Amino acid sequence: MLPFRLFSKFGSFFTLVSVLALLFACTTTKKERTYSANELLQQGKRLAKEKETEEAKAKIQLLLEDYPDSKERTAATMLLADLHYSGEEYEEAKFHYQKFIELYPAHQFVDRAHFYKAKSSFKLTDLASRDLTPVHSALEGFERFVQDFPQSSYLKQAKAKITQCLDILAQNMFEIGKFYYRTGSYQAAILRLKRLKVEYPKHSYILEAEFLLGESYYHEQNFSEATAYYKTVIKNSPRSEFAKEARLRLKAMR
Known part of the structure; x- marks a missing residue:
């Protein structure tokens, strides 16, 4: 009988431990979600202002995951894009600005999302690289922005960026033509420089x-x-x- 009693005692003990562990886990889970959507948003804003970018992103990401239907989601989506932009994570910034555009196409600040998405493409430009894809992408974005948001407060900046994009593309074409000239490939130089005159007639x-x-x-x-x-x-x-x-x-x- 003694072994049976010991087994019963140990069995009761382990059952008690399991119940306590479960209760502790539930309590811990509840404690992890003590902040409301608004509190998480305000914490994210405060951390962003203090340049604590990673902590701010964590708060905003938690808000988006735990409160997907909250009214704070709109501001949180834009803030997350801004945090990636300020951290020079331009591909991620483009992704989140595009997400804002898709989720809130009629929002009063959707023009801002369009503008900074195009600006993110421009920031990806590597002037030392021959790949001008980011410049073309930025130019397309800014030109569409000017067409779609003629009353936007970002209109002047967008037009300035269009000029910058055109300057980069024109300079690239000119440098290629000049290279052909210097290497004695005169026919290739003629073709490239004539194209420059047609596409960028007012360039310096x-x-x-x-x-x-x-x-x-x-x-x-x-x-x-x-x-x-x-x-x-x-x-x-x-x-x-x-x-x-x-x-x-x-x-x-x-």
Whole structure:
């Protein structure tokens, strides 16, 4: 009988321990969710203001997971995107701005989400890289923004960003054309520089591009085309160094 009694005592003991552990687990679970959606949002905002970015993201993520239908979700979604943007996590920022756009397409701040999504693409631009995909993506986003939100407070900034994107694309095209010219690939240089004139006619590199077109045609011994471009350079900027060089070329061809 003794072994049976011992077993009963130990069995009761383990049962008691299991019950207490379960109660403790339930109590712990409840304690982890003591903050309301509004409290989590305010904590996230405070931490963001204090530059405690990771802690702020954790609070906002908890809000989104625990209170998916709360009214605070709108502000939390935008704040999470902003936190990624300020942390230079631009791919993540784009994702969350897009999520805001999809969830709240008629929200009063949806223009802000569109603007910063495009700005995130622009921030991904690596000027040392030949991959201009982020620039094209940003340009498309800013141009769509200007079209869709003509009354937005971000309109002026968006237009400035469009100019920056066009400058980057134009400069890239010009540098490629100039490279072809320097390496003696004059036909390739002509094609690239002519395309520059068509696509970016008001860009600051146009004067030099016209001079290099004249030079490229000169080296190709197409003197009539060379003459036309030299005269254009002189007409458009008579006091420039390029005009001075163009006059010397014209004098030499007489």
